[in-house]
Amino acid sequence: MGVSDGYVKTEIHQKVGTIEFHHPQSNSLPAAVLVDLAKAINQAAHDPEINVIVLRSSGEKVFCAGASFDELLAITDAEQGKKFFMGFANVINAMRRCHKIIIGRIHGKCVGGGVGLAAAVDYCIATEMAEIKLSELAVGIGPFVVGPVVERRIGTSAFSHLAIDATSWRSADWAKRKGLFAEKHASIEDMDESISRLTFILSHSNPEAMEELKKIFWAGTEHWDELLPQRAAISGRLVLSEFTRKALKKV
Amino acid sequence: MGVSDGYVKTEIHQKVGTIEFHHPQSNSLPAAVLVDLAKAINQAAHDPEINVIVLRSSGEKVFCAGASFDELLAITDAEQGKKFFMGFANVINAMRRCHKIIIGRIHGKCVGGGVGLAAAVDYCIATEMAEIKLSELAVGIGPFVVGPVVERRIGTSAFSHLAIDATSWRSADWAKRKGLFAEKHASIEDMDESISRLTFILSHSNPEAMEELKKIFWAGTEHWDELLPQRAAISGRLVLSEFTRKALKKV
């Protein structure tokens, strides 16, 4: 994967591991970036030099635009479709299984799979530019793979509201009130200051206690190893519909 | 059932099926209206001319006053009691099993079973007049049949607060913050404009995707076919208590 197609990189500084992903199209997530992201999370999970993880994306505009529309359009059968959506499933399962606390740095808008990433971290620190949208239904599919983690984070009701109203942005304030964001700041500077404060404390906290905490935060999700592939199969099938073909070509 | 005793009617317009119920006593729900409501939902669920359903009630005052007190007073044994409350169970189960998205149009106050209806739709659009109350305990019973759907929608905590404080109204704003309402508008006109916008989009959305969405919204509620009848039996027994007889006669 060349830099022009996006990248994932990890930096370690005083026991804080920061994973950054980038893609030139609004930080959207093609299969290659998803594979590298899952790998980076698994590596950070086992790196003894890392006590706490920060997940961020590049730039100052969109945090993550979700699935790559170019790749969605290239899918020609259900097996390929499932495989594409498994990219998201693998990232979410990697974050869920990771025994270290993951802080999300959400500097801007989140769409679809990007909302899934924000929901899969343990503590999101965002700016007020971080509006969110689950736009899947607008292109004839649905937020099936990210559904379990978004629903767990914001509740059944807020999740269904987001999924049904696929064309409206919800504000960062809404996302905070529903529990997706733990904190919402007026500027990127304020957000970064708060992240520094919290990661400093956590990097000096008892790793054994944080590992036990992580287990109880995600208790009851063990079946996601099977559930998320089932969900990927639903999306992988729907993406082939005439409806989706037309919708994606219009965008 | 004559018009003077209430009615349920369905209108279809450009793939949107609107089900309206009416009862002269503040849109309360006698057994006959509940039977017709469950039927109308089941018919709309299977009507190929309908892509999305709107549930509304008549008039501009109370959205739904809940159970009919006249009928509650007429109950003389536990079997009759259970049968009456099964009317609500059947409506909730019909909405839950329906594979189409149901939009609630909540123009005014909701009491008891009326809160249950609002909780059983998938997306509620309300006005700020739509205050809510679970008044059951005030008449010696409890929100047992509507409990599962209200708790699923607003969470265990907000549900127990509503059920315990049975004499206070909670504002439409409270209901929105807790997730019962997806939107709250300043006027009936604004509410209807938003309903038009959303139903237009959904009536043109991928029906297969909406059917899969509906399944995941209600995943884990399959046991309600047995649970709600058990709950109806509890209410049916409590309604015979001396306490309830006295309370209902006072109202």
Added chain:
Amino acid sequence: MGVSDGYVKTEIHQKVGTIEFHHPQSNSLPAAVLVDLAKAINQAAHDPEINVIVLRSSGEKVFCAGASFDELLAITDAEQGKKFFMGFANVINAMRRCHKIIIGRIHGKCVGGGVGLAAAVDYCIATEMAEIKLSELAVGIGPFVVGPVVERRIGTSAFSHLAIDATSWRSADWAKRKGLFAEKHASIEDMDESISRLTFILSHSNPEAMEELKKIFWAGTEHWDELLPQRAAISGRLVLSEFTRKALKKV
């Protein structure tokens, strides 16, 4: 246990049983107070003179500072550690099993186990001084015993935010928005007036209906009889860590 070490007392007035606990160190909870608190709840649960229970603490400052740091420091092995934390487990299980509605009177700050008490009542009426904090991670442990009841009350997301950010206070307004508090009042007088109103109504409500309500509020928590002891064992083990020894001595 002498008065100087804290006390638990129950007063009954017109079918309302008020349980008050006190400890000179900010109403913290040593083992002896926890034992007496569980006993008082069990007695009130079975007292025919009591229809509704109020849980409060003494004074006008801190509602409850959580575990007694003096006793935590005195723990020398995992068995002792588990036994100490079982004190909290027994109080929470007593409240959960009690078939009467319990109103919490939260006049001030809640820390750690104190947040657990507030979460284990059925309806919290608080003042705006009632800020909350789960400080466990700051002393190298975690909110493992109170976790299930706090998570049930405020959701997975808000619980994990509280547990991770162990050094920041969350406001009473935050606690109300997340569902921990049902009401938040500007003064102790206003809080007490609201408690009087609600307890008067509940003391005159149908006890059978309230018993059935209590059952549905806590449905699905039957396994806590085994879960909370498992959680007590985790805390009991972590409290022996070098990390915790150092942190507690610094306080």
